[in-house]
Amino acid sequence: MKAGPSPEEIRRHNLGTLLRFVHLRGPSSRATLAEAMGLNRSTIMALTADLTAAGLVREELPRGPGRRAGRPSLVVRPEGTRVYVLAFDLGVDRLAVARVGLGGTILDRREATRTRGEFDPNETVGALAGAARALTRKAGRDAVCVGAAMAFPGTVRRSDDVIRFAPNLEVGDVSLGDALSRRLGLGLPVAVCNDANLGALAEHVRGVGIGCDDLIYLHGDVGFGGGIVVGGRLLGGQDGYGGEIGHMVVNPGGRLCGCGARGCLEAEVGERTLLAYAGRAESPDVSGRDAIRAVVDAADRGDVQARDALHRVGDWLGRGVANLVNIFNPGMVVFGGTLRDIYLGSAAQVRSALATNALSAPRENVKLRTAELGDDATLVGAAEFAFADVLADPVEVLARLRSPEESRV
Amino acid sequence: MKAGPSPEEIRRHNLGTLLRFVHLRGPSSRATLAEAMGLNRSTIMALTADLTAAGLVREELPRGPGRRAGRPSLVVRPEGTRVYVLAFDLGVDRLAVARVGLGGTILDRREATRTRGEFDPNETVGALAGAARALTRKAGRDAVCVGAAMAFPGTVRRSDDVIRFAPNLEVGDVSLGDALSRRLGLGLPVAVCNDANLGALAEHVRGVGIGCDDLIYLHGDVGFGGGIVVGGRLLGGQDGYGGEIGHMVVNPGGRLCGCGARGCLEAEVGERTLLAYAGRAESPDVSGRDAIRAVVDAADRGDVQARDALHRVGDWLGRGVANLVNIFNPGMVVFGGTLRDIYLGSAAQVRSALATNALSAPRENVKLRTAELGDDATLVGAAEFAFADVLADPVEVLARLRSPEESRV
Numbered sequence: 001m002k003a004g005p006s007p008e009e010i011r012r013h014n015l016g017t018l019l020r021f022v023h024l025r026g027p028s029s030r031a032t033l034a035e036a037m038g039l040n041r042s043t044i045m046a047l048t049a050d051l052t053a054a055g056l057v058r059e060e061l062p063r064g065p066g067r068r069a070g071r072p073s074l075v076v077r078p079e080g081t082r083v084y085v086l087a088f089d090l091g092v093d094r095l096a097v098a099r100v101g102l103g104g105t106i107l108d109r110r111e112a113t114r115t116r117g118e119f120d121p122n123e124t125v126g127a128l129a130g131a132a133r134a135l136t137r138k139a140g141r142d143a144v145c146v147g148a149a150m151a152f153p154g155t156v157r158r159s160d161d162v163i164r165f166a167p168n169l170e171v172g173d174v175s176l177g178d179a180l181s182r183r184l185g186l187g188l189p190v191a192v193c194n195d196a197n198l199g200a201l202a203e204h205v206r207g208v209g210i211g212c213d214d215l216i217y218l219h220g221d222v223g224f225g226g227g228i229v230v231g232g233r234l235l236g237g238q239d240g241y242g243g244e245i246g247h248m249v250v251n252p253g254g255r256l257c258g259c260g261a262r263g264c265l266e267a268e269v270g271e272r273t274l275l276a277y278a279g280r281a282e283s284p285d286v287s288g289r290d291a292i293r294a295v296v297d298a299a300d301r302g303d304v305q306a307r308d309a310l311h312r313v314g315d316w317l318g319r320g321v322a323n324l325v326n327i328f329n330p331g332m333v334v335f336g337g338t339l340r341d342i343y344l345g346s347a348a349q350v351r352s353a354l355a356t357n358a359l360s361a362p363r364e365n366v367k368l369r370t371a372e373l374g375d376d377a378t379l380v381g382a383a384e385f386a387f388a389d390v391l392a393d394p395v396e397v398l399a400r401l402r403s404p405e406e407s408r409v
Numbered sequence: 410m411k412a413g414p415s416p417e418e419i420r421r422h423n424l425g426t427l428l429r430f431v432h433l434r435g436p437s438s439r440a441t442l443a444e445a446m447g448l449n450r451s452t453i454m455a456l457t458a459d460l461t462a463a464g465l466v467r468e469e470l471p472r473g474p475g476r477r478a479g480r481p482s483l484v485v486r487p488e489g490t491r492v493y494v495l496a497f498d499l500g501v502d503r504l505a506v507a508r509v510g511l512g513g514t515i516l517d518r519r520e521a522t523r524t525r526g527e528f529d530p531n532e533t534v535g536a537l538a539g540a541a542r543a544l545t546r547k548a549g550r551d552a553v554c555v556g557a558a559m560a561f562p563g564t565v566r567r568s569d570d571v572i573r574f575a576p577n578l579e580v581g582d583v584s585l586g587d588a589l590s591r592r593l594g595l596g597l598p599v600a601v602c603n604d605a606n607l608g609a610l611a612e613h614v615r616g617v618g619i620g621c622d623d624l625i626y627l628h629g630d631v632g633f634g635g636g637i638v639v640g641g642r643l644l645g646g647q648d649g650y651g652g653e654i655g656h657m658v659v660n661p662g663g664r665l666c667g668c669g670a671r672g673c674l675e676a677e678v679g680e681r682t683l684l685a686y687a688g689r690a691e692s693p694d695v696s697g698r699d700a701i702r703a704v705v706d707a708a709d710r711g712d713v714q715a716r717d718a719l720h721r722v723g724d725w726l727g728r729g730v731a732n733l734v735n736i737f738n739p740g741m742v743v744f745g746g747t748l749r750d751i752y753l754g755s756a757a758q759v760r761s762a763l764a765t766n767a768l769s770a771p772r773e774n775v776k777l778r779t780a781e782l783g784d785d786a787t788l789v790g791a792a793e794f795a796f797a798d799v800l801a802d803p804v805e806v807l808a809r810l811r812s813p814e815e816s817r818v
Contacts, residue, residue, distance in 0.1 A: 237623050
């Protein structure tokens with residue numbers, strides 16, 4: 001029960017709010033910022049001056065069409081190439097690293113496919129660090145990395161980023177973030193976060209869920225993850241393990257799940273199940289996403305077994321969604337990763353199961369949507385997570401910028 | 410993306426924070442308040458003076474033992490009899506109304522049993538208003554009612570308090586809050602909120618869940634309700650329907666639920682199911698709570714059918730809890746209402762199902778607890794909900810106190 005903030009805390013908060021606004025909404029005039037933040041223009045000017053001095057934004061003439069006659073109004077623009085974060089996505093099938101600028105543009109990226117079942121933490125961290133170094137070398141000499149975060153397909157403890165559970169990627173209780181941070185040598189920690197949680201964050205701030213403060217994101221890969229936004233904030237739970245929707249048991253005594261239980265949503269809807277129902281074995285030559293797409297394509301072309309397979313998993317998916325609708329009363333449920341294709345191929349079954357199993361009150365206003373950010377949702381989410389510190393308190397970053405040897409590449 | 414608060418907003422926030430502190434923690438010295446709020450003692454003194462002038466607190470010598478030699482330090486004490494709220498509990502089996510003072514003491518109360526299946530909104534509102542008037546008449550002449558709220562066993566739309574779903578209390582889309590507010594004639598709105606949501610709030614701020622910001626409260630009555638606290642805030646969802654845990658389907662194709670679906674947690678664990686398993690018909694002469702206690706008592710005395718009945722529902726209860734533990738990673742799960750007794754009679758089955766169905770990471774730190782506030786949890790929650798406005802912004806209430814004919818009884 002703390003007292004309200006001090007004037008200095010309010011100034012830091014306002015600097016962060018202004019920066020966050022132009023990061024998410026793009027270049028904005030002082031008038032727009034003044035109205036959005038409920039401040040007068042002289043205060044906006046002072047805040048902008050501080051952020052400009054720190055190298056986080058600049059003021060310039062608006063670009064492109066839409067300029068009116070007369071003296072054009074300056075816009076505040078994030079320093080989108082100079083200030084950046086490193087975003088890592090350690091997927092079951094691929095590794096991806098991106099340099100993402102303030103404002104959200106992916107400036108540069110590296111990707112590599114992974115072989116399933118093989119996972120050497122040291123080797124993986126080495127590969128990620130190597131790719132990141134290649135990206136940072138290509139950044140300008142005055143560019144500054146202000147954060148780093150990694151999406152991981154498993155359960156991550158918030159207090160120390162230790163991986164606790166990753167059934168589709170064999171790894172013990174290790175801290176990949178610490179290892180990667182050491183290998184990067186940027187003097188920056190690397191936050192590690194559940195991939196589906198980051199997908200939820202990404203769709204909430206940059207995708208289909210903009211403006212929806214109660215959102216459930218379902219992410220299909222080999223496994224079935226989830227990320228939940230409650231009242232505008234990502235649900236973490238006591239230790240950061242929140243959102244493990246894939247291990248909600250929807251079918252007691254059903255299919256065996258990688259977690260040891262039976263009938264989890266992941267077991268009833270996951271990639272392996274769909275491929276088994278469709279009579280298609282997993283193949284080391286075809287990625288999971290491609291195999292799922294092949295089933296959806298076959299169903300579209302009239303393949304009865306493929307269509308039946310989609311309908312079976314769609315029914316369970318709808319039952320899972322119904323439970324979540326009853327529990328959370330969300331404004332939107334978003335299907336991402338391979339679940340995007342599965343949902344598109346079984347929307348009628350999903351909606352039917354939802355109508356049967358959800359209460360009418362929470363059901364009547366919920367929107368079912370597919371993810372907008374595609375395969376990049378987790379990477380975009382990692383970037384947003386990496387930007388969180390600088391957006392919460394740019395003053396901290398100012399201090400960091402003043403001792404460049406600690407953070408500059 | 411609003412800017413930080415103005416100095417006046419901070420003052421109001423600080424007044425509310427101080428009032429909330431003494432409301433929840435009891436009489437406190439200026440030194441304690443200064444430390445808890447991170448303010449200096451002169452600021453605390455100024456805030457206390459404002460709240461004293463408004464008649465919300467008073468400063469006095471500490472009572473009872475523990476006084477040390479020398480000049481005793483004054484304590485700030487909430488005006489626990491002068492400032493009060495009206496709390497209503499419209500249960501399936503009973504009606505309760507209480508006058509609850511600032512600080513949380515139930516000053517006076519009225520209760521009446523209800524006959525199940527019979528529900529005339531007009532008559533009920535009349536009975537509640539009559540009881541409330543009797544309570545307010547007994548309050549002192551200078552006593553002030555600062556809020557009113559009602560617990561209701563169904564789904565309530567946040568925007569207008571309209572009841573949307575109440576399978577155990579036949580009622581259409583009506584606004585009981587408006588009707589009760591008019592009948593009370595206090596010039597105060599009556600907020601209506603789901604009973605289990607209020608139970609969660611009560612256990613979070615005054616019961617077993619104090620200090621636990623991620624808590625799930627399961628409430629058994631005829632139905633099975635839930636209230637969820639995420640990051641210290643009650644989960645409401647987009648429209649206020651959040652927390653309908655009882656309609657999570659845990660057993661597809663299972664027992665028919667009042668909502669029309671099959672295998673809901675409410676259908677598998679609810680009062681009717683337990684009594685049916687135990688071979689005891691529902692009786693109009695025995696309240697639901699008493700009937701459940703009779704089953705638990707019989708099981709304790711060695712009644713095999715009663716014990717088996719408890720074990721069967723305990724297994725489903727544990728499966729439901731496992732799903733919630735995976736989804737929310739809560740610090741605590743609290744069993745309230747009749748579920749308190751059911752849990753105590755089947756804890757081994759609950760824990761076993763939890764161990765089988767929940768992931769080890771979110772399971773390892775979760776505490777399973779019984780509610781501390783007993784049958785009063787929903788009533789206490791309604792009182793806390795009614796106090797919310799005055800604790801958020803006592804300045805508003807000061808203004809109301811200045812035009813006494815609007816709010817005084």
